[in-house]
Amino acid sequence: xxxxxxxxxxxxxxxxxxxxxxxxxxxxxxxxxxxxxxxxxxxxxxxxxxxxxxxxxxxxxxxxxxxxxxxxxxxxxxxxxxxxxxxxxxxxxxxxxxxxxxxxxxxxxxxxxxxxxxxxxxxxxxxxxxxxxxxxxxxxxxxxxxxxxxxxxxxxxxxxxxxxxxxxxxxxxxxxx
Amino acid sequence: xxxxxxxxxxxxxxxxxxxxxxxxxxxxxxxxxxxxxxxxxxxxxxxxxxxxxxxxxxxxxxxxxxxxxxxxxxxxxxxxxxxxxxxxxxxxxxxxxxxxxxxxxxxxxxxxxxxxxxxxxxxxxxxxxxxxxxxxxxxxxxxxxxxxxxxxxxxxxxxxxxxxxxxxxxxxxxxxxxxxxxxxxxxxxxxxxxxxxxxxxxxxxxxxxxxxxxxxxxxxxxxxxxxxxxxxxxxxxxxxxxxxxxxxxxxxxxxxxxxxxxxxxxxxxxxxxxxxxxxxxxxxxxxxxxxxxxxxxxxxxxxxxxxxxxxxxxxxxxxxxxxxxxxxxxxxxxxxxxxxxxxxxxxxxxxxxxxxxxxxxxxxxxxxxxxxxxxxxxxxxxxxxxxxxxxxxxxxxxxxxxxxxxxxxxxxxxxxxxxx
Amino acid sequence: xxxxxxxxxxxxxxxxxxxxxxxxxxxxxxxxxxxxxxxxxxxxxxxxxxxxxxxxxxxxxxxxxxxxxxxxxxxxxxxxxxxxxxxxxxxxxxxxxxxxxxxxxxxxxxxxxxxxxxxxxxxxxxxxxxxxxxxxxxxxxxxxxxxxxxxxxxxxxxxxxxxxxxxxxxxxxxxxxxxxxxxxxxxxxxxxxxxxxxxxxxxxxxxxxxxxxxxxxxxxxxxxxxxxxxxxxxxxxxxxxxxxxxxxxxxxxxxxxxxxxxxxxxxxx
Numbered sequence: 129x130x131x132x133x134x135x136x137x138x139x140x141x142x143x144x145x146x147x148x149x150x151x152x153x154x155x156x157x158x159x160x161x162x163x164x165x166x167x168x169x170x171x172x173x174x175x176x177x178x179x180x181x182x183x184x185x186x187x188x189x190x191x192x193x194x195x196x197x198x199x200x201x202x203x204x205x206x207x208x209x210x211x212x213x214x215x216x217x218x219x220x221x222x223x224x225x226x227x228x229x230x231x232x233x234x235x236x237x238x239x240x241x242x243x244x245x246x247x248x249x250x251x252x253x254x255x256x257x258x259x260x261x262x263x264x265x266x267x268x269x270x271x272x273x274x275x276x277x278x279x280x281x282x283x284x285x286x287x288x289x290x291x292x293x294x295x296x297x298x299x300x301x302x303x304x305x
Numbered sequence: 306x307x308x309x310x311x312x313x314x315x316x317x318x319x320x321x322x323x324x325x326x327x328x329x330x331x332x333x334x335x336x337x338x339x340x341x342x343x344x345x346x347x348x349x350x351x352x353x354x355x356x357x358x359x360x361x362x363x364x365x366x367x368x369x370x371x372x373x374x375x376x377x378x379x380x381x382x383x384x385x386x387x388x389x390x391x392x393x394x395x396x397x398x399x400x401x402x403x404x405x406x407x408x409x410x411x412x413x414x415x416x417x418x419x420x421x422x423x424x425x426x427x428x429x430x431x432x433x434x435x436x437x438x439x440x441x442x443x444x445x446x447x448x449x450x451x452x453x454x455x456x457x458x459x460x461x462x463x464x465x466x467x468x469x470x471x472x473x474x475x476x477x478x479x480x481x482x483x484x485x486x487x488x489x490x491x492x493x494x495x496x497x498x499x500x501x502x503x504x505x506x507x508x509x510x511x512x513x514x515x516x517x518x519x520x521x522x523x524x525x526x527x528x529x530x531x532x533x534x535x536x537x538x539x540x541x542x543x544x545x546x547x548x549x550x551x552x553x554x555x556x557x558x559x560x561x562x563x564x565x566x567x568x569x570x571x572x573x574x575x576x577x578x579x580x581x582x583x584x585x586x587x588x589x590x591x592x593x594x595x596x597x598x599x600x601x602x603x604x605x606x607x608x609x610x611x612x613x614x615x616x617x618x619x620x621x622x623x624x625x626x627x628x629x630x631x632x633x634x635x636x637x638x639x640x641x642x643x644x645x646x647x648x649x650x651x652x653x654x655x656x657x658x659x660x661x662x663x664x665x666x667x668x669x670x671x672x673x674x675x676x677x678x679x680x681x682x683x684x685x686x687x688x689x690x691x692x693x694x695x696x697x698x699x700x701x702x703x704x705x706x707x708x709x710x711x712x713x714x715x716x717x718x719x720x721x722x723x724x725x
Numbered sequence: 726x727x728x729x730x731x732x733x734x735x736x737x738x739x740x741x742x743x744x745x746x747x748x749x750x751x752x753x754x755x756x757x758x759x760x761x762x763x764x765x766x767x768x769x770x771x772x773x774x775x776x777x778x779x780x781x782x783x784x785x786x787x788x789x790x791x792x793x794x795x796x797x798x799x800x801x802x803x804x805x806x807x808x809x810x811x812x813x814x815x816x817x818x819x820x821x822x823x824x825x826x827x828x829x830x831x832x833x834x835x836x837x838x839x840x841x842x843x844x845x846x847x848x849x850x851x852x853x854x855x856x857x858x859x860x861x862x863x864x865x866x867x868x869x870x871x872x873x874x875x876x877x878x879x880x881x882x883x884x885x886x887x888x889x890x891x892x893x894x895x896x897x898x899x900x901x902x903x904x905x906x907x908x909x910x911x912x913x914x915x916x917x918x919x920x921x922x923x924x925x926x927x928x929x930x931x932x933x934x935x936x937x938x939x940x941x942x943x944x945x946x947x948x949x950x951x952x953x954x955x956x957x958x959x960x961x962x963x964x965x966x967x968x969x970x971x972x973x974x975x976x977x978x979x980x981x982x983x984x985x986x987x988x989x990x991x992x993x994x
Contacts, residue, residue, distance in 0.1 A: 654905075721734050
């Protein structure tokens, strides 16, 4: 009797262990409780949210792609399984290496790293056509400087004052994060 | 019934649309620096104030607008006074939009569906004695690229961030009261701000100061920001040369949380009854002195911090021994990092918060001195600060209860001892 | 069962050790209330409430385990139990009666001490918030109830008082002193995603932890346990007492059944 018990417990343990070696899946954002693991702000359930799944199964959440890269750079020893980003239009989860990125200082992201992600390249190019910006692949993103818009803004200040009206409309719906 | 409806329509709607037209026309006809006074009533129109003039409500003036901002202020030297602004539910923009410079906005009440006041490239503008109530969807007062403004004596509630300041320097935020919102005061990438004498309570976070330089935070009260699992009184992230002095930080989940904070001066603050007084993570060259820690479950925790000076603070639970008679203890106080280090890696272990066994483990695993924030000369007595409200308890009730307890149990005890 | 309960209650009232208990509780509680005088007020979850709760957690489980296990162990040791075996009394009723009597008796002692300490603190000018007093009292009575039951189970397994003492102290050490250390050590080898479910389920085995968490939640400090437990404790806050009661009933009856089964097995030997 006792042996059967031990055996079944072992089986359950094995089953559980095998479960975690499977491919990582993105976890839904819990707007009430999730906070960014880098900057400690609330993570909104929007297209800026990103996730990082470690080899040990721990999931970290970030409110900005830049925050995720900041974490990766600070924790070089951690083993990363998968990084997830979201499509700018549909907010569908994508694996970071399959996404296309657009950087532009006028794109407002929660922590002002100004990079957004797209599922397909065409949509990204269309966005650039309409709003301006630079296309970045996943590999290029690894070498991105992650300069925040603040420094940029200081330099741009005088230039911006001239066409303030146009800028103003854009800022009206900037992310209030 | 239908006829009655039509009558109501004519009676109420027509007069409104009549004088709504008038206001914008009157504003346009008014000479520069003129005064327009609005009579009591409800006005369904959005107004644009683009030249220096004063718009003042006499009595109860309500401006209602749906899609457009109710009032847009541009140019310079516009004064908006004693007006109530109402937004309907489907509003898409801010209730009051301000650009330009040298405006005065006072005694304005805003019931906002989205953002309350939007400052966009506005400078030297004063917002005072305003009352903003939102729907938690957007910020109360939002500053973008706006500098040298003064925001004082406002009451803001039920919004996302009470006062949100991004990319805006040298603003003063004084004596505002922000409650039941997400973050009370939220600053991002802005330098030289002055935040004084504000009261921020029952928010997710009292104040979030991120990516700033030379912020001054003095005499504020951050209280009871404790209902959320990540709540804190004051958060400093990437904040350089911040001066945090003489604030009262009470009954928060975490009093002050600082990460990537450099050259912060945390002096003379009163940490009262927080679950965790202060937490420090990856911070250097900060100066923490003359603070009082009273009634916090944990006083202080710090990990990955180096070169910080921590001295002359009052820790109510520490052992104290004054050898020299100068009012400082010879026994150093150690802010044990063990629990913070443990829960940073595995947040699940927070369940052991103040568990009796956890205290034993902490005592056993004494962290090496170079990893620990140590106050080498703790203060013997707390510095005096004006006392916050004392909890009123009814001693009579307690008295009665203790009497009932004593009498009841003694009679049962005697009954039990009787033979029977 | 009634007879056993009444006998047990009377026994507790007459024991000399009972007066020792009263003295101990009065001294400890009065000291705690007296320290509280320095803090301005301590409604809500503060250092004072946490310290008081921890003091109770150190003391109550140990003494209740010992009282519970001794009441059965001593009857086994002095032969009274053999005598009882000849009566038509089911072991389940025996345990239930013992528990009722002990709990009633211990509660009388604790209530008396609590009342005296309150009186004492009031006379020295310490005004304690009513809510805090009620929550602390409930917390203590829950601890007494749980650990008496576990104590009785211990008593039904051991054959001498000496053994009862050793087992009681080990259980106390396991549940109160070494609990986090042990769990952290074990859970460190478990893959990360299983830490939370395992920790939650194992915690349910330890009434000291459950009661402590309940105490913190009632004092309004549930946020300190972090995001992982927010769903649980957030939902708990309203029907909290009810859920705790269900938990207590299930846990108590499980221990009760184990103890009764063991006694029945002993009887048949």
